[in-house]
Amino acid sequence: MAWLRLAFGNLRVNRRRTAITLLSVAVGVGGLVFLWAFIDGINAQMINNMTGYVTGDLKVHQRGFHDDREMNIALAERWNLTEEVSAVAGVAATTPRVTGHALASREDQSRALQVMGVDSATESRVTRLDRSIVRGRYLERGNEILVGVDAAGALDVSPGDELVLVVQASDGSIGADRFEVVGVFETGIKRIDGFVAQMPLAAAQSLYAFQGRFTEIAARVQDADRLDEVVGTVGNQLRDRNVEVLGWPALMPSLVQMVAFHDAVAYIVIFVVFVVVAAGIVNTILMSVLERGREFGVMMALGTPSSRIVWLVLLETTVLAGLGYLLGLVLGLSVTGYFSSNGLDFSAYIKAMDTMPGLSGIVYPTIEAQRLVVIGIVVVSVALLAAALPAWNAGRNSPLEAMGARRTMINRIRRIHWQVTSDHRLLIFAQMALRSVFRNPRRSMITASATAFGLAAYLFLYAFADGFFEQMIQNSTQQLSGHVQVMAKGHDVDLSPDLRIADNRTLQQRLQEHPEVEAAAPRVLLRAMVANPGKSLPVELVGIAPEQERAVTELSGYMQQGTYVQSGETGIVIGQKLAEELGARLGDKLVITVQQAGGDLASSAQAIRGIYRTGSDLFDTEYVFTDINAARRLGGLLKGEVSRIVLRLSDRAKSAGLARILNQSPLLTNDGLVAQGWESLLPVVVQMVEMSQVDFYLILSVVFVVVAIGVMNTMVMSVMERTPELGVMLALGTRGSQLQLTILFEAFFLAILGMLVGTVVGGLLVVWLGTTGIDLSSISGALEAIPGITDRIYPVLIFDHVWLPSLLLFLCSVLVALYPAWRASRLDPVEAIRHG
Amino acid sequence: MSIVNVEKVSRIYRQDSIAVKALDEVSVAIEAGEFTTLVGPSGSGKTTLLNQIGALDEPDSGRIQVAGEEITGLSRKKRTLLRLWKVGFVFQEYNLIGVLSAQENVEYVLMLRGVPFRERRAEARRILVEVGLQGLERRLPHELSGGQQQRVAVARAIVSKPAIVLADEPTANLDSTTGAALLDLMRKLNAEHGITFVFSTHDPMVMERARRVIHLRDGRVEREEIRS
Structure with missing residues (x-):
């Protein structure tokens, strides 16, 4: 106790030194608290939004549905699972659903949507899309549909308009029906606002030929931290049924991976900031202990054992670091608290935020108690380490040596040979x-x-x-x-086959005359649904001229199985991830449905002739390649017509400049065409x-x-x-x-x-x-x-x-x-x- | 003619709400060319009076004139200029500037006065020879003995030919032989150049060499002695 009083006394007497050290520790701690909360805020927001708007905390499926995604792996209404799951301890609410994909179209606009058939009475207890409606109202009954603000924009619909939905029904047939848009929601998350739609459960059951069945029961738990426990309890409860019970981490592994990725990057950043903060604290404490050689000498001369001096310094440092930590907490929590309420606005980078599922444009930092503990332990340990070495050194010196510390310091002045002559x-x-x-x-x-x-x-x-x-x-x-693409004006936002280049051969030749252009290739691009008998997914169908394409992009180098697209031959090349999603193998036939020029729907069964893998899930699910002539036929384009011409340049940095020149050239402007550099693409x-x-x-x-x-x-x-x-x-x-x-x-x-x-x-x-x-x-x-x-x-x-x-x-x-x-x-x- | 005129100067320090009267209506006049010593026990006000004369501190009341200039009430900047142009200091702990060599320490004041390099270097060398430090010009302070450092301090104080040199306990950290030699040197400089020296000391050896001794006690002038 006496030593503690002495330690406090020393800190009080040397107010300036104490204040400097406190400031150093407090600013470091404050900075760390804020940064970590910012990173945790992004993660928490991703999880909360994805589970809160769409998924729910856990789902119950018929066993095998999660892996195969086939609609005929379904739950029967008569099993009364919704009520049974509701009764499990820890479950706050449940709701039955039918989910599937659909190609939605209005006049000549179309878009692939993820459709959720929901029970409007119970869905709002599990998810909160009903509270994000910005126009119109929530679902009631009949053929009603609720779409996101981005999908509404792309399809040019408002409440009161009609949409036609084309789906592959559970029996393999093509189903279609008209739906009235009753409301438009906005979550701020592009993946949801652009691609999710809700309709009444009964309407979805009818559309997908799914009467008396659900694809899933979604549930919200009372305590998110006890999700695993509740999943286990529900699983036990339903162990005699042929069902699978999955928490959101199992349902959305990509979200878990994205959080893991973000955490990994965060740990690198936090580690580096920790090092900088630790260095700042070490510097200050080192200086303040080194400054006290004379004082330690006097103490030793008065008979204080050196071990007591080390103890005193460590005690003082603990008090200082502790107080600095508390001050830092106040500082960090105040700044974080402000942004937790007001948010940090990243809406200017909404597309980039969209690569992280569940993120909207505003980030709200989240404080997690265990982070504060980690920061406290690290900061106090670093401070003690910084103080221990010089204190131990001071303790080893004789009193006279220690008292002469200032002289010793001066003795270290290096001989300086240059003279002050100016x-x-x-x-x-x-x-x-x-x-x-x-x-x-x-x-x-x-x-x-x-x-x-x-x-x-x-x-x-x-x-x-x-x-x-x-x-x-x-x-x-x-x-x-590629580096630059030439296309009809508007084709970058709307892949309509009506927006096309009429005579690609002449244009391509003229484009290749530019010295920066190394190679050019034509493409036909179509939005499509690709389906096997049990499942359909939205994709982008890319028709290519393989020989020319090889000179522009290197997709042929990513082939895993089969062969690349062959000129004049039928068949498609798909990504490995899409193949896994559809459970499709080389040689299997898939049905491709597109909206043709003019608005009619057209389908074609194509065999998988090759499977590629780029390593990017996003790419490997989204793009399906075929011969350009096959794509023309499917999309209703004439010979010589293409959607785009893709250019490869000798220097990537010249893309914006070339696009600018081309956009002023009559070669493009006369035909209503535009060029875009990779930065826009x-x-x-x-x-x-x-x-x-x-x-x-x-x-x-x-x-x-x-x-x-x-x-x-x-x-x-x-x-x-x-x-x-x-x-x-x-x-x-x-x-x-x-x-x-x-x-x-x-x-x-x-x-x-x-x-x-x-x-x-x-x-x-x-x-x-x-x-x-x-x-x-x-x-x-x-x-x-x-x-x-x-x-x-x-x-x-x-x-x-x-x-x-x-x-x-x-x-x-x-x-x-x-x-x-x-x-x-x-x-x-x-x-x-x-x-x- | 008085080079320093101190009239009824008082200085009170406050320590934890206790007022300590360091100087109590002190009046002293020092003539040009004098070799004067302020003596008295610790706390008698010697250093405080030197600080007042040297414009390092301000009195609470009274007036001080140095070389004909009233220094009470001067701004911080003007007091700095007064010290630069009219006062030389020698401190008890030598207090040389650690990063400058002996020669550069002596040159420092000339440099502040804007004396060109060649001129100030020649002057500094001449003074260092005069104080017996020939050959040690390029040594840094820590490479010199205490006596040598104090000689550098004396050289630094007189090189700019100030109106007055104030020395606060200049021999306190020196052995008696070195101290005596330093005093002899200062006395020689006083005699040869007519520089006015004012010391504070308890050292009898210093008192012996002074022509005028002013005894202070409890912040007051107790008595004065004039020696032949």
Whole structure:
């Protein structure tokens, strides 16, 4: 107790040192709390929205439905499972559903939708789509349909309009019916607003020929943290029935993978920020313990055992770190609390957010208690480690050595051979500052290391992001988009076969005359439903001229089974993921249904002649390839007509420039055509890059604050340590502004040193990882959801991206010295000389 | 002619709400070229009076003139300029600037005054020779003994030919031989250059060498002695 009083007493007496250390710890903790809450907020939002709007917490299916997705694997109404599941402890509500896919069309617009037949009385207890209606009303009865705001826009429908839905019914037949749009909902999530539709249960049962059956019973649990327990209980309860009970993680593995991916990236970021924060705390504590050599010497001279000194320092550090942690919690929780209520607006990057299922444009940070505990343990441990070594060293010295610490420090001043010879006072003060940097290398290294750590961390994080996106762009352009595409105006938003290029041969020849164009290939693009007898899925059917396509994209290199598209031959090439979803194998026939030019529906059975795998689930499910002539016939296009011409350029960077030139050329404008660079064709990729920049500015600002406080603290400590000398300089007639200048010069040199060390450390790390790659194979499943990404990321340092933030970090490291410089200039010379 | 004129100067410090009268209506006049010592026990007000004369501190009441200039009530900036142009300091703990060599420490004040490099270097060398530090010009403070450091401090104080040099316990950290040698040096400089020196000390050796000794006690001038 006496030691604790002494520790508190020391902290109270040295108020300034205590305040500096507290500030250092508090800012670090606050930054970590906010960043982690931001990342957790994204994850929580993805889960809450996907389970809250559509899925529910758990589902009960007839056994085998989840894997095969065939409608005839169904639950019978007469089994009364809805009531039985409702009665299980921990289940809050249940609702029966019929789910399937449909091609919805109105006049010449069509779109594939995921249809949910729901019981409007009970669905609202499980999900909350009914509370997101922005126009019209919720479902009541009959042939009514509720669509998302994006689907309504694409199909050009409003409440009161009719939609025709074409489906493959449970008996394999094609079913169709008219539905009145009664309401339009908006969740802010593109995947839901664009592709989910609800209709009354009875209407869905009728449309899919599914009377007396459900595909699933969805349920909400009372406590989300006890989901596994409830899933187990429901499973036990229904063990005699031939059903499967699945929680949302099993139902949406891609969401789990995306959360895992996001967590993995978050852990990299958090780890780096932890290192920066720890460095800031270590610096401050190291400086404050090193400063106390004389005090420890006096204590030892008075008979204090060295072990007691170590104990006292550790006690003081624990108190300081603990208080700093609490202050940091207040700071972090206040900032996080504000954004938890008001949200962080990322709506400008909505397409990029859409790659993460369940995310809307506004992110609400979420605080998780266990994160706060982890931060507390790490921060206190780091502080104790930082204090232990110098305290132990001080304890090992003899009292006289320890009391002479200041002299020992001065003795470390390095012999400096250059002389102050200038007539310019500015240069003289610069020279004095430079000597100050060299006079105490340990102090200088500690100060410079704050900047160095910040910069190295930033370089690594940015290089990681750039490597990630470079791979995404490279693979995406190689697999499908090419570098520039020419198409009829409007075809980028509406893949209608009516929007076409009439004479592709001449146009293609003229396009290839541009020196940047290496190759060109024609394509026919059609929205389609692809179906086997039990299941249908929406896809994009791509008709290609294989020989020309090979020169533009490299899909032929991704074939897993069978052969690539052959010119003039029938058959389709599908992705492995689609094959798995449909349970289809090489040689199987699938029915492809498209809306033709003019609006009629056309179907054709095509054999699978090849299966490809790019590694991206998104791509491997979405695109089906066939010969261009077969696609023309199916889509009702004439000979020579194509949807697009795809160009490969000698340099990807020239795509926007070429698109601009083409868009002003009569070659395109005369026929109402437009050219688009890959940046417009792959908005998801571009927006992910942009969003990552926003993300990085957020991270960088936290790193900035931590580094700035760290540098400022060490500069304040350094000024405190030299107070008598500064007092003498003032006494001799040095003006306050001249003293400020000397300290700013010192900060400038330390920042340069920090930048050099940070650049070398960060650069070497990036070069090393750029060669070996960062292995993310443990989360490869999550990466498959992102276009163009594989499981090994090679960081790339792009100078254009890092110079400005590096410069800002440098300026920040210099400018934070303004405060200690100002303090130094306001010193009272008498007090400064007398007390130090 | 008085180079320093202190009239009824009082200075009160407050420590934890207790007022301590460091100077109590002190009046002292120091003539140009004097070699004066302020003596008295600890807490008698010696250092406080030196700080007042050197414009390092401000009195609560009274007036102080240095080299004909009224210094009470001057702004911080003007007091800095006064110290630069009219006062030289020698401190008990030498207080050289750690990153500057002996020569550069001496040059420092000249540099602040804007003296060109060649001129200030020559002057600093000349003074260092005069104080017996020839050959040690490029040594850093920590490479010099205590006596040598204090000689550098004296050289730094006189190099700019100030109106007055204030030395606060200059021999307190030196052994008696070194202290005596330093005092002899200052006395020689006083005699040869006519520089006014004012010391604070308890050291009898310093008192012996002073021509005028002012005894302080409890912040007041107790008595004065003039020695031949």
